Amino acid sequence: MLCERCKKNEATMVLTKIINNKKTVTNLCAECAREAGNTMQMPLDGLGSIFSGLLGLETLWKGGPIQSIGTVKKCPSCGMTKEDIMREGKLGCGDCYITFIDEIRPLLRKIHGNCLHHGSVPNVDEPVKVRKEAKNEAPEKSPVEMLQDKMKEAIAKEDFETAAALRDQIKELQKEGM
Amino acid sequence: MENWYAETGPDEDVVISSRIRLARNFKDIAFPARANKKQQDQVISIIKEALPEMNCYLMNDLPNLEKEYLIETHTISSDLAKSKKNSCLFTNDERASVMVNEEDHMRIQSVFSGLRLEEAYDDCLKIERNNKLQENYAFTYEFGYLTACPTNTGTGLRASAMVHVPALVISGKINSILDSCSKLGIAVRGIYGENSGSGAHMIQISNQVTLGQSEAEIIASIKNIIGQIAVLERQERQNLLEKGGIHFTDKIYRALGILKNTRCIDTEEALKLISEVKMGLDMGILKGATTSDIVTILTNVQPACLQKIEGRILTPDERDEARATFIRENIAKVE
Numbered sequence: 330m331l332c333e334r335c336k337k338n339e340a341t342m343v344l345t346k347i348i349n350n351k352k353t354v355t356n357l358c359a360e361c362a363r364e365a366g367n368t369m370q371m372p373l374d375g376l377g378s379i380f381s382g383l384l385g386l387e388t389l390w391k392g393g394p395i396q397s398i399g400t401v402k403k404c405p406s407c408g409m410t411k412e413d414i415m416r417e418g419k420l421g422c423g424d425c426y427i428t429f430i431d432e433i434r435p436l437l438r439k440i441h442g443n444c445l446h447h448g449s450v451p452n453v454d455e456p457v458k459v460r461k462e463a464k465n466e467a468p469e470k471s472p473v474e475m476l477q478d479k480m481k482e483a484i485a486k487e488d489f490e491t492a493a494a495l496r497d498q499i500k501e502l503q504k505e506g507m
Numbered sequence: 508m509e510n511w512y513a514e515t516g517p518d519e520d521v522v523i524s525s526r527i528r529l530a531r532n533f534k535d536i537a538f539p540a541r542a543n544k545k546q547q548d549q550v551i552s553i554i555k556e557a558l559p560e561m562n563c564y565l566m567n568d569l570p571n572l573e574k575e576y577l578i579e580t581h582t583i584s585s586d587l588a589k590s591k592k593n594s595c596l597f598t599n600d601e602r603a604s605v606m607v608n609e610e611d612h613m614r615i616q617s618v619f620s621g622l623r624l625e626e627a628y629d630d631c632l633k634i635e636r637n638n639k640l641q642e643n644y645a646f647t648y649e650f651g652y653l654t655a656c657p658t659n660t661g662t663g664l665r666a667s668a669m670v671h672v673p674a675l676v677i678s679g680k681i682n683s684i685l686d687s688c689s690k691l692g693i694a695v696r697g698i699y700g701e702n703s704g705s706g707a708h709m710i711q712i713s714n715q716v717t718l719g720q721s722e723a724e725i726i727a728s729i730k731n732i733i734g735q736i737a738v739l740e741r742q743e744r745q746n747l748l749e750k751g752g753i754h755f756t757d758k759i760y761r762a763l764g765i766l767k768n769t770r771c772i773d774t775e776e777a778l779k780l781i782s783e784v785k786m787g788l789d790m791g792i793l794k795g796a797t798t799s800d801i802v803t804i805l806t807n808v809q810p811a812c813l814q815k816i817e818g819r820i821l822t823p824d825e826r827d828e829a830r831a832t833f834i835r836e837n838i839a840k841v842e
């Protein structure tokens with residue numbers, strides 16, 4: 330769907346305005362959503378709410394004739410919103426993990442005690458790796474190093490799209506201190 | 508499919524079976540709950556192409572009795588059976604099977620008798636490491652394998668064991684064990700029957716954490732807990748025998764007596780009595796049957812299994828009678 334404001338970019342956000350209990354919904358691209366300004370952060374208190382299935386928006390609106398504007402992010406691949414995820418306790422597709430990364434990290438930390446994968450990796454000879462770890466040896470390469478190898482491979486194959494995606498993943502990991 | 512319960516395994520006096528389940532999804536395809544028909548078909552065709560040696564059974568095409576049977580033998584989940592979507596089971600003569608389009612695109616699983624989690628894991632890997640499948644997995648280095656429910660993210664690994672703990676249940680000591688399990692992030696639930704499964708004195712123990720630990724670490728910690736529970740259960744069985752003396756032995760012989768003479772019996776009572784006879788056999792009080800014989804009976808007294816053996820749909824009354832006959836015939840050799 331195209332952005333209803335600029336009619337140029339793909340709409341990835343849903344702008345919800347509540348004025349005097351009247352709700353209007355507009356589909357916007359990220360840029361226009363930002364410009365719409367006055368962005369209200371959704372009351373995402375902790376992540377427990379993902380399972381309690383309660384998401385603040387509606388209740389907040391019942392509070393009276395408060396003028397509030399909220400922007401709701403939407404997964405570009407499957408269309409899930411944060412609201413949908415909260416209600417269902419489930420994600421819609423792999424891309425939801427990236428779209429809602431800021432919410433997913435604390436959620437995973439709450440469920441699992443941390444949020445960084447430490448297990449097997451596709452296309453890496455896993456049984457070997459598992460046995461190594463059982464003997465308390467570190468895997469030969471860090472995830473960043475493995476990604477860097479893959480990026481070099483992609484560049485060699487002139488697959489720059491993949492290379493760029495890998496570069497972003499590496500940046501994410503380095504931010505996390507890997 | 509090979510029947511896990513027809514074989515012997517380590518620690519089988521306490522650990523009935525070990526199960527590994529790996530959740531995997533494909534990138535660029537919405538998870539099943541969110542997927543349209545075309546995407547679900549796409550999932551099935553990726554798997555068909557990667558695993559040509561496996562047969563695909565669509566849940567919509569299977570008769571209800573067959574589905575119930577697969578649920579009772581823990582081959583599929585009731586969610587898969589109920590699903591109106593393009594859900595199916597991939598299976599062949601090998602042990603491991605794949606539930607497709609359940610909560611995740613793939614749920615690879617394998618069950619072994621006794622305490623054999625590593626073997627079950629290696630068995631799942633035979634499917635999981637398939638090159639064509641690996642190319643398609645939804646995976647990031649930060650979060651690992653991406654799953655529909657965040658409780659499975661990371662390794663997507665659920666390691667579980669079905670544990671037979673009659674002595675710990677009878678003495679009430681099971682409660683403090685369940686308590687410490689929950690503190691350690693280990694999930695415990697009853698099986699064989701909805702209400703706590705206490706009838707057959709069975710509990711299922713599994714990991715809750717799937718992210719941040721390696722597969723080896725998860726399996727080792729579950730194995731460790733189960734090993735400890737097995738030790739406590741054996742101690743408690745000896746305790747009961749020493750304290751209870753003739754009364755304890757009497758309880759076991761009475762259970763055997765009923766099973767050898769019953770003419771009609773419901774599932775719950777059957778499971779409870781078979782559980783007591785199993786304990787008697789494991790402790791050497793009774794003789795004449797192996798653990799796998801008893802686990803086979805335990806499995807087959809369930810309604811759908813029983814009807815499959817009889818080869819027809821039975822009314823509840825007919826089932827109780829057929830169950831009694833089946834038990835009498837199969838328990839006759841126990842003394």
Ligand SMILES: [Zn+2]
Nearest residue numbers: 332335358361
């Ligand atoms: Zn726009």
Ligand SMILES: [Zn+2]
Nearest residue numbers: 404407422425
């Ligand atoms: Zn999505």
